[in-house]
Amino acid sequence: MPTILVTNPKGGSGKTTISTNLAGYFASRGHHVVLSDMDRQRSALNWLARRPTDLPLIHELDGRGKHADSLSADWTIIDSPAGLHGDKLSDAVKRADWVVVPMQSSAFDMGATQDFLDVLREEKAVRKERTFVVMVGMRVDPRTKSAQKLQEFLAQAGFPVLTNLRDAQIYLQAAEQGLSLFDMRPSLVNRDLQQWAPLLHWLVNAS
Template sequence: MLSILVANIKGGVGKTTVATHLAAAFAGEGRQTVLADVDRQKSSLGWLARRPVTAPVIAALDWTKEIGSVPKGADVLVIDAPAALKAKEVEQLVAEADVVVLPLLPGAFDEQATERFLKKLDELKPIRKSRKAVAVVGNRVRARTRAADRLDTFLGTVGHRVVTRLRDSQAYPDAAAAGLTLFDQKAKRLADLRQDWAPLMTFIVDPNG
């Protein structure tokens, strides 16, 4: 089973958007996909409750009180982590994952929090010894802006692979409101936005590729 942890100690960086999109992308490929929500806000579970029955099936796990077991036969597990994780919680969740996906937004506060979180990750032996991969993702990026330029400068210092940058678009909240993602919609106008995810999907499947 492939296990993906989506995490950052900064809230509001788009962890749930990334987690739901990854789950939908793998489910759309026909893989038995499970989405585990660790955040007490239960945003991922709420999204799953809104998901149409016609969309590819994603199983739900409520891990808000404790980390539980994964159903037998699962091909992919996506874990949506809460913000403000304590060191022990970070260690427990990393132990469950093959790949850690770390989204962040342009901005000084996000950069500071992300830098602290990466330091926590780097203290963990599986990360330090490169046994588990880390994918950094710039989220809600608006090209040719000062914020985007600042983000690029910061990402050049993080010491982990910056896999992709996801453009800012109203299409994301619109899809979330319906329990969907860009991968559930085949509109040509969304093709470029979906393409932003391709490097991340490739990295998750083969981090050493």
């Protein structure tokens, strides 16, 4: 059962956005998806509670224990809290096949993420190549200098950068309504779906 951990200790980096959209994508493809939420704020599970019941089902797991559903899942997506570190981080990385690290372009984000990537690199599961780490640039406006700095940062990060997602209101609208971009009218999200494609393609082919 492929498991994806979405993590970055920096608050607001886009973890829940990536987690909920990945869950929505795999559910829209007819897969049995479990969305696990390690965060006490329960943002991912609150999103799931807002999800219209006529959309493809996503099963929930509150992150505290095993759930029968996760055993038969095609995909388990784990959203994690800001500040995840130490044994909890190691355990979560060990359980995951892939770690997706979203990051934004501010100096604060780059500073916090640099240290985190150094920690991730030293995780046994990562060193032994049992868990793969990939990066996603979040809220990237390619016209800006900070986007350029982010690309320079990502290029030397040592982990593949699978895509950059633009800053778009549609993410907030989707979150409010319990939707993923994959549940929305294609004409509203065309450009964004194109940005998601390399990440999805990579995950599906690597599984």
